[in-house]
Amino acid sequence: EGYLVESGGGLVQPGGSLRLSCAASGFTFSNFWMSWVRQSSEKGLEWVANIKQDGSETHYLDSVEARFTISRDNSNNLLYLQMTGLRAEDTAVYYCARDPWESSPIGGGFFDYWGQGALVTVSS
Amino acid sequence: EIVLTQSPATLSLSPGERATLSCRASQSVRSYLAWYQQKPGQAPRLLIFDASNRATGIPARFSGSGSGTDFTLTISSLEPEDFGVYYCQQRSNWPGLTFGGGTKVEI
Numbered sequence: 001e002g003y004l005v006e007s008g009g010g011l012v013q014p015g016g017s018l019r020l021s022c023a024a025s026g027f028t029f030s031n032f033w034m035s036w037v038r039q040s041s042e043k044g045l046e047w048v049a050n051i052k053q054d055g056s057e058t059h060y061l062d063s064v065e066a067r068f069t070i071s072r073d074n075s076n077n078l079l080y081l082q083m084t085g086l087r088a089e090d091t092a093v094y095y096c097a098r099d100p101w102e103s104s105p106i107g108g109g110f111f112d113y114w115g116q117g118a119l120v121t122v123s124s
Numbered sequence: 125e126i127v128l129t130q131s132p133a134t135l136s137l138s139p140g141e142r143a144t145l146s147c148r149a150s151q152s153v154r155s156y157l158a159w160y161q162q163k164p165g166q167a168p169r170l171l172i173f174d175a176s177n178r179a180t181g182i183p184a185r186f187s188g189s190g191s192g193t194d195f196t197l198t199i200s201s202l203e204p205e206d207f208g209v210y211y212c213q214q215r216s217n218w219p220g221l222t223f224g225g226g227t228k229v230e231i
Contacts, residue, residue, distance in 0.1 A: 097167075106218070109156065114168060117167060
């Protein structure tokens, strides 16, 4: 069974930066596409970004493209989300989530394991 | 962007009753639809993928049906632990994944 634990959330001013981390265990991290999904009261659940097993391919929600960067460290089973130029509308709980299919060349597009979430609040 | 509309917004039922939740897509998503359950303070939990396939460990009282633009999640006989919010999610135009707004099931 897989476990995902996010960290790095907090309060940041508009225009600021924050890096989220997600520690994975219980499965072969390097064999799975991984995603970040956020949830806010205003917009509900939103997929934010995903990354291929070896980090060679990434995709982003249009509204975060050029501001957020997803990356991974397969040696240490870690997933990251670097967020810059933060806006009030980025306020949300951010979840890391695992695609379900091991060694798939394309993302599965749904999520079988989720972390507990990290709260990011963008406010002055 | 594919928009998913869920109805009703809230469903108030008693244990043992049948729950029927609807998800409608703004364009065809073929069978690429998943359902999740979320309880307060918890992450979503995968129930159904590709319209009708139960995820590992999900009880048989949960079933999904539909294709194209209209989908249904059915809980055949509600248990007290089934309260929560249920979301649908499409992967038809991956990586442009989208979620519905949710249906709250009150026991």
